[in-house]
Amino acid sequence: MVSPALAPDDVVKALSIEDSMAYLKSKHPDAVSDDEREGYSGVVVQASKLVEVARAIRDDLGFDYLSSATAVDYLGAGDHMEMVYHAYRTSGGGALVFKAQTERENPEIPSLVPVWRGADFQEREAWDLYGIKFPGHPNLRRILMWEGFHGHPMRKDWREAYYEEEQKPFDNRWPGGHVHRSEEKNVFGKNVTYPPDIDLNRLMDTSESEVYASLGLGVDVERILDKDGFETNELVVNMGPHHPSTHGVFRMVLTVDGETVTSLEPVMGYLHRNHEKIGERNTYLHNIPFTDRLDYISSMGNNHGYVLAVEQLMSLGRKYNPPTYRCEAIRVMMVELSRIVNHLWAIGFWLNDIGAFFTPVLYFIQERERILDFFEAVAGSRMMCNYMRFGGLFGDLPERIKSVSNLTNDRVRDYNTMQFLTEMVNERIPRTIDELEQLLTQNEILLERSIGVGILSADDAINYSAAGPLLRGSGVAYDVRRADPYSIYPELDFDVAVEQDGDMYARYRVRVTELRESVRILKQILPRLEATYGESIWADGKPGAYAPRVPFGEAYGRVENGKGELGYYVVSAGGRGGSSNPWRYHVRAPSFINLTPMGLMSSGYKVADIVGILGSIDIVLGETDR
Amino acid sequence: MRGLTLQEATNEASLGENMYGTGLAKGLMLTLRHFVDSFVDDLRYGLRKYSHATDNFGLRQGTEAKGVITVQYPDEKVAVPERFRFVPFLIVEDEDHPIRSGKDWCTSCGICAKVCPPQCIWIVRGNDPDTGRPVPEPEAFFIDIDICMNCGYCAEYCPFDAIKMDHDYELASYDRTSHHIHDKEKLSKPASYWRDIAPTRAYEEMLVRGTWEHKDAAKEARRGSASASTRSSSRAQEPQAEAAPAAVATSAEAAAAPAASAPVEGATPWSEDDAKREERRRKALERKAKRAAKSGG
Numbered sequence: 011m012v013s014p015a016l017a018p019d020d021v022v023k024a025l026s027i028e029d030s031m032a033y034l035k036s037k038h039p040d041a042v043s044d045d046e047r048e049g050y051s052g053v054v055v056q057a058s059k060l061v062e063v064a065r066a067i068r069d070d071l072g073f074d075y076l077s078s079a080t081a082v083d084y085l086g087a088g089d090h091m092e093m094v095y096h097a098y099r100t101s102g103g104g105a106l107v108f109k110a111q112t113e114r115e116n117p118e119i120p121s122l123v124p125v126w127r128g129a130d131f132q133e134r135e136a137w138d139l140y141g142i143k144f145p146g147h148p149n150l151r152r153i154l155m156w157e158g159f160h161g162h163p164m165r166k167d168w169r170e171a172y173y174e175e176e177q178k179p180f181d182n183r184w185p186g187g188h189v190h191r192s193e194e195k196n197v198f199g200k201n202v203t204y205p206p207d208i209d210l211n212r213l214m215d216t217s218e219s220e221v222y223a224s225l226g227l228g229v230d231v232e233r234i235l236d237k238d239g240f241e242t243n244e245l246v247v248n249m250g251p252h253h254p255s256t257h258g259v260f261r262m263v264l265t266v267d268g269e270t271v272t273s274l275e276p277v278m279g280y281l282h283r284n285h286e287k288i289g290e291r292n293t294y295l296h297n298i299p300f301t302d303r304l305d306y307i308s309s310m311g312n313n314h315g316y317v318l319a320v321e322q323l324m325s326l327g328r329k330y331n332p333p334t335y336r337c338e339a340i341r342v343m344m345v346e347l348s349r350i351v352n353h354l355w356a357i358g359f360w361l362n363d364i365g366a367f368f369t370p371v372l373y374f375i376q377e378r379e380r381i382l383d384f385f386e387a388v389a390g391s392r393m394m395c396n397y398m399r400f401g402g403l404f405g406d407l408p409e410r411i412k413s414v415s416n417l418t419n420d421r422v423r424d425y426n427t428m429q430f431l432t433e434m435v436n437e438r439i440p441r442t443i444d445e446l447e448q449l450l451t452q453n454e455i456l457l458e459r460s461i462g463v464g465i466l467s468a469d470d471a472i473n474y475s476a477a478g479p480l481l482r483g484s485g486v487a488y489d490v491r492r493a494d495p496y497s498i499y500p501e502l503d504f505d506v507a508v509e510q511d512g513d514m515y516a517r518y519r520v521r522v523t524e525l526r527e528s529v530r531i532l533k534q535i536l537p538r539l540e541a542t543y544g545e546s547i548w549a550d551g552k553p554g555a556y557a558p559r560v561p562f563g564e565a566y567g568r569v570e571n572g573k574g575e576l577g578y579y580v581v582s583a584g585g586r587g588g589s590s591n592p593w594r595y596h597v598r599a600p601s602f603i604n605l606t607p608m609g610l611m612s613s614g615y616k617v618a619d620i621v622g623i624l625g626s627i628d629i630v631l632g633e634t635d636r
Numbered sequence: 637m638r639g640l641t642l643q644e645a646t647n648e649a650s651l652g653e654n655m656y657g658t659g660l661a662k663g664l665m666l667t668l669r670h671f672v673d674s675f676v677d678d679l680r681y682g683l684r685k686y687s688h689a690t691d692n693f694g695l696r697q698g699t700e701a702k703g704v705i706t707v708q709y710p711d712e713k714v715a716v717p718e719r720f721r722f723v724p725f726l727i728v729e730d731e732d733h734p735i736r737s738g739k740d741w742c743t744s745c746g747i748c749a750k751v752c753p754p755q756c757i758w759i760v761r762g763n764d765p766d767t768g769r770p771v772p773e774p775e776a777f778f779i780d781i782d783i784c785m786n787c788g789y790c791a792e793y794c795p796f797d798a799i800k801m802d803h804d805y806e807l808a809s810y811d812r813t814s815h816h817i818h819d820k821e822k823l824s825k826p827a828s829y830w831r832d833i834a835p836t837r838a839y840e841e842m843l844v845r846g847t848w849e850h851k852d853a854a855k856e857a858r859r860g861s862a863s864a865s866t867r868s869s870s871r872a873q874e875p876q877a878e879a880a881p882a883a884v885a886t887s888a889e890a891a892a893a894p895a896a897s898a899p900v901e902g903a904t905p906w907s908e909d910d911a912k913r914e915e916r917r918r919k920a921l922e923r924k925a926k927r928a929a930k931s932g933g
């Protein structure tokens with residue numbers, strides 16, 4: 011019961027998810043209805059009323075944080091397009107899921123950018139990959155594919171150049187597997203259709219100004235580029251795609267007035283491989299190693315989010331055993347070690363960006379290497395761990411971290427696993443964090459470079475759907491591990507790191523605190539591992555099947571990864587067509603969405619600060635571009 | 637002005653009373669310590685650094701090490717742990733196996749081709765030339781190692797332990813088109829190789845299978861059909877696609893296995909008890925083989 015002392019506003023803001031849905035239905039009876047499909051949740055909102063309802067969701071109900079906005083193509087299953095939104099309260103709790111539907115031909119859904127700026131890049135992605143138009147969007151351009159790309163690749167009827175079959179496993183691999191290379195059979199060009207008005211022999215570069223004008227920099231580019239008119243000091247500068255500070259192939263187009271940045275527009279997609287299309291051709295199991303390749307700095311966390319999403323779906327069915335306690339403990343240990351790796355890496359390379367070139371980062375990498383040694387011994391690979399399975403893990407911890415000489419000149423190592431872990435957690439990692447602080451926290455150069463630079467206010471951070479250290483550095487104590495807990499986090503003792511200033515230094519401080527909190531969690535995990543020694547990591551004692559049956563439904567699995575909230579939206583077609591492949595597989599990539607406020611954070615600062623601001627967001631292009 | 641001023645921040649970092657530059661100096665002290673540490677470490681290990689003794693390598697790479705060590709690849713290499721996974725290989729029975737020498741463990745069931753995420757495994761199932769019915773043996777087996785993502789699924793889900801992840805990561809070549817599609821010949825390695833590179837895991841798998849050699853070898857021995865090369869088509873089974881590896885390790889089955897496989901050479905990876913048990917088992921098998929040889933004439 012809600013206390014009567016609360017003002018009516020607060021009563022509504024404290025409603026449970028069910029009551030919130032009821033509230034929406036009563037307020038907009040003809041625009042909002044329950045999503046009644048089997049295994050689905052949330053409400054369906056009439057597209058024409060979407061903005062109005064979204065405002066009610068944000069302002070009346072207090073779901074101020076739009077985590078994910080993505081499209082689904084239901085070709086052959088209702089033949090409509092759908093936008094799915096997951097909104098949360100920054101005070102914690104579950105998601106209010108709402109959807110808007112439109113037809114497949116000329117799909118159109120009003121933009122939610124006026125309500126949540128965080129929808130900006132996500133709607134552009136939906137336009138790019140699904141061809142949904144968003145009237146009201148200030149800058150609706152392609153974001154991952156290039157302007158001029160033919161078609162919208164995530165639509166179910168779009169086929170890639172090396173198209174083989176709708177879904178894996180492909181029929182021609184067994185029993186008649188006569189090997190070929192797809193590029194030999196499918197010479198590029200044969201199965202590619204060009205729009206009728208394109209003549210390949212007469213392709214020409216578009217003029218500079220057209221490119222820049224489309225970037226939405228908010229300046230009169232013509233005037234800048236006009237060589238006669240010297241009335242301005244503004245200049246367009248390209249940083250990237252091959253700029254060492256961009257941590258990959260990433261481009262920022264900025265206009266500068268002298269040394270001061272007046273506007274900035276991130277340009278991405280250089281590493282785009284349509285991870286999600288691949289994911290929808292794959293079976294559920296196939297996707298786990300592919301998630302490793304998203305944020306390749308912390309692949310354990312990527313695995314975790316995905317298996318959580320699929321386990322959510324599997325739990326809708328009858329034959330499902332949740333993972334054992336030991337399995338959960340190992341999972342948490344692995345993701346916390348990944349978080350340490352991630353933050354050491356992030357801080358190290360951020361320092362590179364602001365000028366402390368490579369001395370600190372190499373000290374951190376030294377520790378990271380030892381953690382990766384451990385991953386390699388347990389999961390089989392240092393970075394592409396592919397360690398988690400639905401309902402379990404690839405394998406239990408080995409007794410010993412041990413190698414066998416195999417190649418000539420091999421040097422071997424042999425440690426007891428638990429002893430190695432204990433020493434790492436109790437001594438080495440804390441020592442490294444102490445060193446890190448000694449080296450940096452009070453370093454005057456660092457303070458001068460980072461304090462008051464790249465400021466993002468709390469309201470903006472929430473409105474722009476920032477996540478992870480970027481959000482917490484702006485004074486919003488929102489950590490998925492506490493706000494919407496999963497696995498065994500509720501029983502673990504740790505604090506959410508938060509800093510109020512919203513600048514680069516605050517983000518650095520958040521990361522340092524999180525390193526310490528991760529160590530604190532690991533110290534609690536070790537005795538749990540000892541206590542469960544010998545127990546199986548599988549609920550029924552034997553490994554899961556390679557083709558699990560996943561019932562109808564949708565699931566959104568999210569975890570707090572090093573870079574922020576990582577979410578997987580998975581739709582299962584269940585019996586539909588009898589496939590074991592996800593109908594929809596979407597990744598809510600923190601590196602991608604955290605770039606939305608990049609322009610806002612950068613304007614007014616110097617060009618040299620931009621590099622540092624980007625570093626302080628901590629992106630990885632494998633995840634940004636997907 | 638949003639945020640803190642520098643002065644406030646330095647105060648917050650409890651530096652208020654300190655001189656400007658103290659934080660910087662503190663950091664430099666740490667750099668100096670790292671610098672000195674690496675030399676102290678060098679002195680402690682002296683020329684042993686260059687020796688090929690593995691014990692001090694393990695130490696210097698371990699949790700207690702202070703300095704940094706550079707591994708002089710390719711003169712030195714860090715041996716990979718047992719679970720390390722690189723491009724897979726196929727297991728064939730050891731040369732010295734009495735009845736199945738050189739035979740594939742693979743039954744061409746196709747599971748690995750199905751679980752392979754990038755779909756880089758190609759298997760041609762064998763057919764009996766007389767009856768035309770499928771036999772449990774691949775006619776051809778290809779892995780496109782340019783596409784293989786080293787995920788290890790094929791090894792993990794193979795119900796016959798017939799495909800394993802290799803440790804040899806030095807696969808660079810000058811021409812990918814001729815070298816990077818591995819065929820059956822290139823993929824095949826004897827079972828003893830797997831026991832060498834991953835003794836603990838090979839041992840665990842043996843316990844599950846109940847024999848050091850292929851499951852079928854044990855069955856064949858029980859049936860008394862010593863000749864493994866003549867296979868009647870009635871035995872040709874189409875393996876159950878969903879079949880999980882049989883998790884039976886009955887001692888009866890282990891004892892029924894022919895005395896083909898010698899225990900792993902070199903250091904035993906498991907406990908001494910296990911080693912003794914293994915020794916007893918080996919002797920029992922030897923005795924049994926002798927008896928069989930006598931009575932069989």
Ligand code: SF4
Nearest residue numbers: 742743745746748794
């Ligand atoms: S799963 Fe094993 S037995 Fe089946 S085809 Fe592959 S390697 Fe052969």
Ligand code: SF4
Nearest residue numbers: 752784785787788790
């Ligand atoms: S390791 Fe993975 S990618 Fe490589 S062949 Fe095996 S299943 Fe396929």
